[in-house]
Amino acid sequence: MTDTGQAVAAPAPKRSIIDTLELDVRLLGMLVAFAAIAIVFTIWTGGTFVSPRNVFNISVQAVPVAVMACGMVFVIVARHIDLSVGSMLAMCSAVMAMSQAYWLPSALGLEYGSPVILVVTILIGFAVGTGMGALTGWLVGYQTIPSFIVTLGGLFVWRNINWYTTNGQSVSLTDPNLLMFGGTEGVLGAPISMTLGALAAAAAVFALYSARKNKLSHGFVVKPAWAEGAMMGIVAGAILLFVTWLSRYPVPEAKLKRLFQARGEVMPEGYTAMHGLPISVIILIVVAVSMTLIARRSRFGRYIFATGGNPDAAELSGINTRALTVKIFALMGFLCALAGLIAQARLQSHGNDIGMLEELRVIAAAVIGGTALAGGVGTIYGAVLGALIMQSLQSGMAMVGVDTPFQNVVVGLVLVIAVWVDIIYRKRMGLAK
Amino acid sequence: MSNAGRTPLVEMRDISISFGGIKAVDHVSIDLYPGEVVGLLGHNGAGKSTLIKVLAGAYQADHGEVLINGEKAEIRNPRDARAYNIETIYQTLALADNLDAGANLFLGRELMSRGLVNDAKMEAETRKIMGRLNPNFRKFNVPVKALSGGQRQSVAIARAVYFNAKILIMDEPTAALGPHETQMVAELIQELKAQGLGIFLIEHDIHNVMKLCDRASVMKNGQLVGTVNVNEVTDDDILGMIILGKKPAHLAA
Ligand SMILES: Nc1ncnc2c1ncn2[C@@H]1O[C@H](COP(=O)(O)OP(=O)(O)OP(=O)(O)O)[C@@H](O)[C@H]1O
Numbered sequence: 001m002t003d004t005g006q007a008v009a010a011p012a013p014k015r016s017i018i019d020t021l022e023l024d025v026r027l028l029g030m031l032v033a034f035a036a037i038a039i040v041f042t043i044w045t046g047g048t049f050v051s052p053r054n055v056f057n058i059s060v061q062a063v064p065v066a067v068m069a070c071g072m073v074f075v076i077v078a079r080h081i082d083l084s085v086g087s088m089l090a091m092c093s094a095v096m097a098m099s100q101a102y103w104l105p106s107a108l109g110l111e112y113g114s115p116v117i118l119v120v121t122i123l124i125g126f127a128v129g130t131g132m133g134a135l136t137g138w139l140v141g142y143q144t145i146p147s148f149i150v151t152l153g154g155l156f157v158w159r160n161i162n163w164y165t166t167n168g169q170s171v172s173l174t175d176p177n178l179l180m181f182g183g184t185e186g187v188l189g190a191p192i193s194m195t196l197g198a199l200a201a202a203a204a205v206f207a208l209y210s211a212r213k214n215k216l217s218h219g220f221v222v223k224p225a226w227a228e229g230a231m232m233g234i235v236a237g238a239i240l241l242f243v244t245w246l247s248r249y250p251v252p253e254a255k256l257k258r259l260f261q262a263r264g265e266v267m268p269e270g271y272t273a274m275h276g277l278p279i280s281v282i283i284l285i286v287v288a289v290s291m292t293l294i295a296r297r298s299r300f301g302r303y304i305f306a307t308g309g310n311p312d313a314a315e316l317s318g319i320n321t322r323a324l325t326v327k328i329f330a331l332m333g334f335l336c337a338l339a340g341l342i343a344q345a346r347l348q349s350h351g352n353d354i355g356m357l358e359e360l361r362v363i364a365a366a367v368i369g370g371t372a373l374a375g376g377v378g379t380i381y382g383a384v385l386g387a388l389i390m391q392s393l394q395s396g397m398a399m400v401g402v403d404t405p406f407q408n409v410v411v412g413l414v415l416v417i418a419v420w421v422d423i424i425y426r427k428r429m430g431l432a433k
Numbered sequence: 434m435s436n437a438g439r440t441p442l443v444e445m446r447d448i449s450i451s452f453g454g455i456k457a458v459d460h461v462s463i464d465l466y467p468g469e470v471v472g473l474l475g476h477n478g479a480g481k482s483t484l485i486k487v488l489a490g491a492y493q494a495d496h497g498e499v500l501i502n503g504e505k506a507e508i509r510n511p512r513d514a515r516a517y518n519i520e521t522i523y524q525t526l527a528l529a530d531n532l533d534a535g536a537n538l539f540l541g542r543e544l545m546s547r548g549l550v551n552d553a554k555m556e557a558e559t560r561k562i563m564g565r566l567n568p569n570f571r572k573f574n575v576p577v578k579a580l581s582g583g584q585r586q587s588v589a590i591a592r593a594v595y596f597n598a599k600i601l602i603m604d605e606p607t608a609a610l611g612p613h614e615t616q617m618v619a620e621l622i623q624e625l626k627a628q629g630l631g632i633f634l635i636e637h638d639i640h641n642v643m644k645l646c647d648r649a650s651v652m653k654n655g656q657l658v659g660t661v662n663v664n665e666v667t668d669d670d671i672l673g674m675i676i677l678g679k680k681p682a683h684l685a686a
């Protein structure tokens with residue numbers, strides 16, 4: 001044991017730029033892949049691919065899968081799997097659709113579209129999702145049925161209880177307050193978006209700065225100040241670029257006119273407004289940031305990773321791994337409900353096939369994002385990026401006229417290749433990473 | 434040292450536990466006094482690890498009882514054991530390979546600040562304790578799967594001694610250590626003993642047993658062969674107990 005210790009203590013060898021910036025190589029790889037996809041489709045479509053409108057659409061479409069992928073990271077890190085997320089999404093969506101359109105209006109004697117109904121509906125939806133997840137977690141954690149089996153069963157069960165809940169009918173949803181969660185119908189406009197973007201950039205810079213200060217206060221080595229500055233610059237720049245871009249997507253004139261009419265006003269000549277940040281994307285960002293915080297800085301997150309790394313060690317360290325399993329799946333269920341809300345708002349209806357096959361996209365997003373099926377390893381930002389990469393691919397292919405079956409072929413190949421490249425990379429670098 | 438009249442720190446009475454048909458531990462009673470090191474010896478598969486896992490809360494005995502300071506103790510899980518200030522170095526080390534040394538050391542007992550896990554503080558504490566145990570240890574920021582066997586063992590030892598244990602269980606703590614590190618652990622054991630801890634030490638090296646232990650309990654095929662005061666026997670006597678499963682003639686009375 002002395003030899004390795006000495007080697008590290010020896011004068012530091014010349015460090016590469018990647019080491020100096022302490023960049024996660026895996027993240028870098030994904031960003032490069034993402035950039036490559038964007039560049040290829042931008043050239044192919046003559047620029048339309050990166051137009052504010054398309055960036056907006058890709059972001060909005062990726063939200064439900066990305067939200068669920070955040071939860072799937074925890075599930076997979078803890079050495080489980082959840083094949084039922086698409087069906088849980090459908091089940092939550094069905095309950096929420098029926099609650100707001102039929103059950104609550106008659107139970108509370110209120111009109112469809114009343115804010116009270118929407119609030120109660122959302123609470124019911126969240127409770128149902130969390131409950132379904134907790135039930136899965138109980139079967140897995142306390143009854144020790146493999147999660148693959150429980151959730152494969154759940155996939156069939158929830159999908160079809162969903163059918164009975166709505167009697168197989170689609171439910172059309174028109175409440176403008178609900179549609180706010182869907183994307184295009186719920187945007188913040190340019191001024192608010194830019195302000196939020198500036199605040200977020202400042203918060204990110206501050207977070208990096210305080211992490212550095214904390215390390216310094218314990219006398220640890222930190223990266224050089226210029227490298228830290230560059231990191232802050234890149235992060236803040238990316239945030240600002242994203243909000244600026246979305247703030248350049250104009251709301252169509254006809255729609256603006258309608259909005260003014262609805263308020264009983266006449267639109268002034270030459271009036272324009274921009275979309276800016278959609279509320280659904282903000283929800284995704286809040287979910288991703290909270291989940292990252294949970295993963296890295298909370299006991300719950302620490303225990304999830306410990307359990308994934310070595311379940312026996314976690315148990316012997318006094319962690320209640322059974323209760324932990326229930327919590328992990330309950331959180332997954334909650335996120336399915338949230339994704340269901342966003343999905344039905346975007347589609348402006350609940351249909352039987354909502355969320356169909358979504359479980360596979362969610363798992364693919366997590367895995368493309370670097371979550372190891374063996375457990376113990378995974379990041380939230382990776383999963384979100386994985387969802388974005390898949391959505392960009394599909395959107396790009398659709399734009400250049402690739403037909404749907406072939407789109408799915410490509411997505412499938414990308415999944416396998418992403419994991420393959422990762423394995424080759426790890427072998428080259430020595431397993432330790 | 435005379436234990437007459439003192440209350441044992443730990444008494445395991447008539448413990449039995451079986452896996453399927455195999456009686457891994459068969460009506461074994463051992464005890465431990467404060468400031469004492471009791472060696473637990475026996476061939477591979479004798480039941481040593483299984484016996485101490487009952488004390489550590491990892492297993493539930495099928496039969497028998499555990500007394501701590503003379504009072505019956507209910508140890509249903511590792512959390513209960515920790516509440517009795519029992520710390521364990523497992524033979525398998527019980528480390529989460531994907532976490533770094535600090536996260537493993539504080540696993541289940543994280544240092545928090547404002548409701549969040551304080552990794553920097555934990556790393557600083559880990560550096561302090563490792564400085565005493567294994568001053569050459571430098572790999573604080575990598576997952577423990579990137580450590581050598583001995584380095585991993587150092588982390589497991591650090592975890593057991595950091596939290597002011599009163600009862601320490603060490604299951605082959607030096608199996609992967611080099612001579613210098615083994616010497617440091619030997620010194621640590623003597624220091625902890627002087628502080629009044631009781632230590633169960635599972636150890637195959639008879640030389641270490643003679644040097645470190647006050648008493649030795651020998652097991653064979655799940656049963657207790659006997660317990661002897663180390664200063665009243667020779668290493669050949671103990672080897673005889675391990676191999677033949679009988680107490681030496683001059684002590685048998
Ligand atoms: N979880 C288990 N399931 C089934 N059998 C077990 C289990 N743990 C231990 N055993 C059996 O119990 C017996 C005692 O095992 P134990 O690990 O206590 O031996 P030991 O004395 O610690 O041996 P060693 O010196 O090799 O560590 C062995 O026959 C072993 O096969």
Ligand SMILES: [Mg+2]
Nearest residue numbers: 481482483524
């Ligand atoms: Mg053993």
